[in-house]
Amino acid sequence: MSFSMQPAWLTALRKKSAEDVARLGFPGRKHERWKHVSARDLLPSTTALPSHELASFAEDFSAPEAWAVLVFAGGIFRPDLSRLPETSRSWNVEPLSLALDFRGSDIISRLGTADPSDHPLMALNLERWTDGLFLRVSEGVELPGPVQILEIGSGSSWVRHLVALEPGAQATLLETHLSPEGVPTSTHSVTEARLPKGAKLRHVRVQRNSPASRSWSAMALHLGEDASVEATHFNVGNTVSRCEIHADLDQPGADLSITGLAAATSDDVLDALTAVRHLAPRCTSAQTWKTIAQGSSKSNFVGEVHVAPGADGTQARQQSRNIVLAREATVHARPQLEIWADDVQCSHGSATGRLDEKAMFFLRSRGLDSRAARAVLVKAFASEVIDTIPWASVRSDLEALIEGRI
Amino acid sequence: MNEVLLEIKGLRARAGETEILKGLDLVVRRGEVHAIMGPNGAGKSTLSQVLAGNPAYEITGGSMTYKGADLLALEPEIRAREGVFVAFQYPVEIPGVANNYFLRTALNEHRKHKGLPELDGGAFLKLLREKMKSVNIDSSLVSRSLNEGFSGGQKKRNEVLQMLVLEPELALLDETDSGLDIDALKDCATGVNTLRSPERGFVVVTHYQRLLDHIVPDFVHVLHQGRIVKSGTKELALELEERGYEWIAAEAS
Numbered sequence: 095m096s097f098s099m100q101p102a103w104l105t106a107l108r109k110k111s112a113e114d115v116a117r118l119g120f121p122g123r124k125h126e127r128w129k130h131v132s133a134r135d136l137l138p139s140t141t142a143l144p145s146h147e148l149a150s151f152a153e154d155f156s157a158p159e160a161w162a163v164l165v166f167a168g169g170i171f172r173p174d175l176s177r178l179p180e181t182s183r184s185w186n187v188e189p190l191s192l193a194l195d196f197r198g199s200d201i202i203s204r205l206g207t208a209d210p211s212d213h214p215l216m217a218l219n220l221e222r223w224t225d226g227l228f229l230r231v232s233e234g235v236e237l238p239g240p241v242q243i244l245e246i247g248s249g250s251s252w253v254r255h256l257v258a259l260e261p262g263a264q265a266t267l268l269e270t271h272l273s274p275e276g277v278p279t280s281t282h283s284v285t286e287a288r289l290p291k292g293a294k295l296r297h298v299r300v301q302r303n304s305p306a307s308r309s310w311s312a313m314a315l316h317l318g319e320d321a322s323v324e325a326t327h328f329n330v331g332n333t334v335s336r337c338e339i340h341a342d343l344d345q346p347g348a349d350l351s352i353t354g355l356a357a358a359t360s361d362d363v364l365d366a367l368t369a370v371r372h373l374a375p376r377c378t379s380a381q382t383w384k385t386i387a388q389g390s391s392k393s394n395f396v397g398e399v400h401v402a403p404g405a406d407g408t409q410a411r412q413q414s415r416n417i418v419l420a421r422e423a424t425v426h427a428r429p430q431l432e433i434w435a436d437d438v439q440c441s442h443g444s445a446t447g448r449l450d451e452k453a454m455f456f457l458r459s460r461g462l463d464s465r466a467a468r469a470v471l472v473k474a475f476a477s478e479v480i481d482t483i484p485w486a487s488v489r490s491d492l493e494a495l496i497e498g499r500i
Numbered sequence: 501m502n503e504v505l506l507e508i509k510g511l512r513a514r515a516g517e518t519e520i521l522k523g524l525d526l527v528v529r530r531g532e533v534h535a536i537m538g539p540n541g542a543g544k545s546t547l548s549q550v551l552a553g554n555p556a557y558e559i560t561g562g563s564m565t566y567k568g569a570d571l572l573a574l575e576p577e578i579r580a581r582e583g584v585f586v587a588f589q590y591p592v593e594i595p596g597v598a599n600n601y602f603l604r605t606a607l608n609e610h611r612k613h614k615g616l617p618e619l620d621g622g623a624f625l626k627l628l629r630e631k632m633k634s635v636n637i638d639s640s641l642v643s644r645s646l647n648e649g650f651s652g653g654q655k656k657r658n659e660v661l662q663m664l665v666l667e668p669e670l671a672l673l674d675e676t677d678s679g680l681d682i683d684a685l686k687d688c689a690t691g692v693n694t695l696r697s698p699e700r701g702f703v704v705v706t707h708y709q710r711l712l713d714h715i716v717p718d719f720v721h722v723l724h725q726g727r728i729v730k731s732g733t734k735e736l737a738l739e740l741e742e743r744g745y746e747w748i749a750a751e752a753s
Binding site for chain 2: 474
């Protein structure tokens with residue numbers, strides 16, 4: 095890989111990351127955090143890039159509700175397929191590759207700083223990223239509309255998005271990850287954000303890659319005083335995938351909400367890890383993770399919640415709810431709470447089972463056959479998450495995807 | 501005499517290890533309204549569940565014939581599409597399933613079964629609004645999750661609403677009156693009365709005579725320990741109201 099035009103500091107950062115990768119290695123399945131999908135499963139695919147159909151992809155999946163759309167194919171920004179907003183002093187919405195030329199100092203102080211320190215794929219991503227979104231919003235400004243990132247898988251891609259909100263700024267980000275049918279791709283995507291005082295980020299990520307794909311995506315978040323992040327994650331497409339959300343609640347009053355919905359079928363392996371650290375008093379976190387498991391799929395959710403000494407007044411809720419529709423499908427849900435403060439309200443719960451028999455019988459007694467009744471109940475289970483999405487085009491895409499997977 | 505709609509002969513059923521129905525006989529003809537009364541634990545709700553085809557109950561003997569066919573051999577959804585409807589005593593709450601979406605899906609399953617074209621959203625809504633008026637159901641409930649957070653009266657009205665939309669040939673109402681105030685009770689009764697016709701048969705299961713002031717039955721039966729032990733006309737209900745069930749138990753044993 096060559097990064098000829100890049101500034102010296104970036105060369106140094108990449109070099110340091112490469113050293114981190116060498117030092118950390120890639121943990122195998124013996125490592126608790128990588129029990130089901132090991133980091134090795136997620137290393138780059140070498141398949142050649144298919145460049146056709148990109149335009150129609152971009153057209154089909156650009157949400158009409160989006161205020162700006164940035165398309166990255168195989169990790170390369172495609173200005174021809176993108177729709178950038180007018181420039182303004184209040185914001186920058188542009189590819190990182192471009193921002194490097196004009197706003198190097200904004201980036202040097204931020205890039206990679208939200209990453210957890212001990213994470214090999216994060217380090218590898220920081221070494222190899224080719225492009226991504228640079229989103230900056232000025233103090234107190236709310237972006238006029240949602241920014242969509244379309245990540246189209248093509249061969250192996252390394253993408254990194256940097257979200258730089260200033261105090262009190264507000265932004266909504268929709269990431270759509272997809273890949274061509276039947277073409278093996280691997281994607282490695284990181285979204286990093288440090289939110290200062292009062293900043294708000296609404297983040298939705300839809301992973302609807304084709305079954306041939308492998309994907310790893312992570313969010314690295316730091317929340318300052320009274321900052322808030324509402325993250326919703328859909329995982330409805332990959333054969334092997336892992337998504338991670340690392341969030342540090344650094345200052346009092348930070349508020350984090352994470353909702354996830356995974357639909358696994360055939361022999362999919364879907365892995366999810368959330369690592370939330372309460373490091374300051376009076377922060378709240380709420381997590382709901384739901385899985386619909388079919389075929390002989392394996393789905394996993396590991397939810398780590400760490401409450402540091404002194405983080406009094408912490409409220410941390412976590413629940414995972416899972417429906418298993420086939421005998422061979424498995425779901426593992428593992429909450430891991432580590433609480434070192436006294437004055438806290440923490441709860442976690444996990445429920446995994448079949449569809450409610452009473453509800454099934456009721457629907458059948460009204461004339462729906464088992465298949466239709468199941469579809470109604472699964473749709474209801476999914477709609478609790480889907481209905482929180484404010485864009486009709488995204489909701490209907492997700493509904494159709496899930497219906498198609500049952 | 502009208503055609504027999506439902507014929508139950510010597511029906512035995514159990515839930516788990518306990519036998520609850522112990523040889524129940526009942527004949528319902530088109531155009532008739534039958535009331536089944538009886539103390540708690542007599543088997544009233546089991547009869548409702550068995551008629552609807554709940555797989556949690558095991559049939560250990562006897563037969564149920566509906567429109568000349570073996571009802572017990574039919575899946576619950578086929579029974580429903582063939583015109584059997586049970587208004588349940590404890591309607592389930594199903595979070596995330598919108599009432600109107602569910603009901604339209606159900607109606608269209610019935611229509612497909614009959615070879616009729618499906619109703620689109622607009623046509624269905626028109627039909628639904630019309631039916632809602634007759635049971636005084638609040639229009640805001642229609643787009644909410646099925647029975648979720650509904651009051652007791654709203655749930656029962658919602659059951660009756662489903663009956664009105666699906667227009668069954670045989671309807672069994674399982675203690676639809678329990679826990680209802682007088683307005684809700686009247687609305688539910690109105691729902692039944694608008695559907696009464698020479699083609700349809702009704703079975704009204706109840707503890708109390710008061711519902712029968714509003715839905716006047718042709719026959720009243722007393723269910724005791726899993727069997728019909730006494731049958732009569734509507735005057736029997738009044739007698740039960742006055743004398744309780746004990747004299748019947750004594751008579752039966």
